[in-house]
Amino acid sequence: MIKCLIIDPAHPSIIPLLEKIGVSPDYRPDITKEEVYDILGDYEGLIVRSKMKLDEKLLAKGEKLKFIARAGAGVDQIAADVLEKRQIKLFNAPEGNRDAVGEHTVGMLLCLLNKMHLANLEIRKKQWRREENRGYEIKGKTVGLIGYGNMGKAVAKRLSGFGCEVIAYDIRKNIKGDENGRLVSKEELFEKTDILSLHIPLNDFNRALIDEAYLSGFKKNIYLINMARGEVLPFKAIRKALESGKVIGAALDVLENEKLDTLTPEQSADFDYLCSCDNVLLTPHVGGWTFESYNRINEVLVEKIDIYLKALESKS
Structure with missing residues (x-):
């Protein structure tokens, strides 16, 4: 039986799901990096979330590895080139948390546009300020999405009933528009966007992609949402855009x-500035982290592992 090491906390369903497809799980959520180095060679499978980077040095210890499964969407902490070289299959589960990301994005947008986070605190202080908390509607605005994969499409689907136009820009050739969102050029994205929402993976190309120059390219002043990875949007770029008024307000689930x-001292100064802004809404990287997605991620991963293992078996 194939043995699979699980090094991060996971929904309890992971164990029976793996056993059902003939995989023996070793659930070790408290394992240290040093311990992983010592025992990884005994396993054909590895399931991770975000405990540690899987670099070439660590992966060299996994001599028997057939697959690595990331319990989530992003795989930026995994040396994909090493896996390809060694023919180790890599799985992730964006299908498992895309619904959660879609809902969280819309929730943050509604909160930001209608100042709900501020009004709630003021009323608790017995401050009844109606005019100061007058908000804006999504209807009639153009929402520009950067990235139109699982997450971008989930956001567009949830926005379809709001009476807004959804456009998307994606450099990947295999990405298509649909009834909820229209693919556009970067020029059209810059021209029309009122609300910009980021849904791209972190890689060498995208790191710090949305910098001050990028944001200044938008014709209108915009609202900005980041549900992707914090490293694609540096602290400094957000601060400068807020100070200039190019960004009217920001909703950030990632930093x-x-x-x-x-x-760093520079990051700390920029972060303190963001925290001082009433037009900045922050959540702790929980956009895809609902009770439902916690379980669904397991279901998606195990289904992919099962298909892969059956294909291997049929070849042997």
Whole structure:
């Protein structure tokens, strides 16, 4: 029986799901990096979330590895080139948390446009300020999405009933528009966007892609949402765009550096500025992290593992 090491906390369903397809799970959510180095050679499978980077040095210890499964969407912490070289299959599960990301994006947008986060705090202080909390509607605006994969499409689907236009820009040739969102050129994205929402993976091309120059290219002043990876949108770029008024308000589920006790002096100054802004809404990277998605991610991963293992078996 194929043995699979699980090194991050997972929904309890992962164990029976793996056993059902003939995989023996070793659930070790408290394992240390040093321990992973010591025992990885005993396993054909590895399931991870975000505990550690899977670099070439660590992967060299997994001599028997047939597959690695990432319990989530992003695979930026995994050395994909090493896996390709060694013919180790890599799985992720964007289908498992795309619905959660779609809902969270719309929730943050509604909160930001209608100042709900501010009004709630003011009323608790017995401040009844109606005019100051007058908001804006999504209807009639153009929402521009950068990235139109699983996450972008989920957002567009949920926006379809709001009476807004959804356009999307994606450099991948295999991505198509649909009834909820229309693919456009970068020029049209810059021309029409009122609300910009980021849904791209982190890679060498996208790192710090949305910088001050990029944001200044939009014709209108925009609302900005980042549900992708913090490193695609540096602290400095957000601050400069807020200060200039190019960004009217920002909703951020991810940050350039999410280990807040390790911020550099420059990052710390920019982060403090963001925290001082009433037009900035922050959540702790929970956009895809609902109770439902926690389980659904397992179902998606195990289904992919099952298909892969059956294909391997049929070849042997």
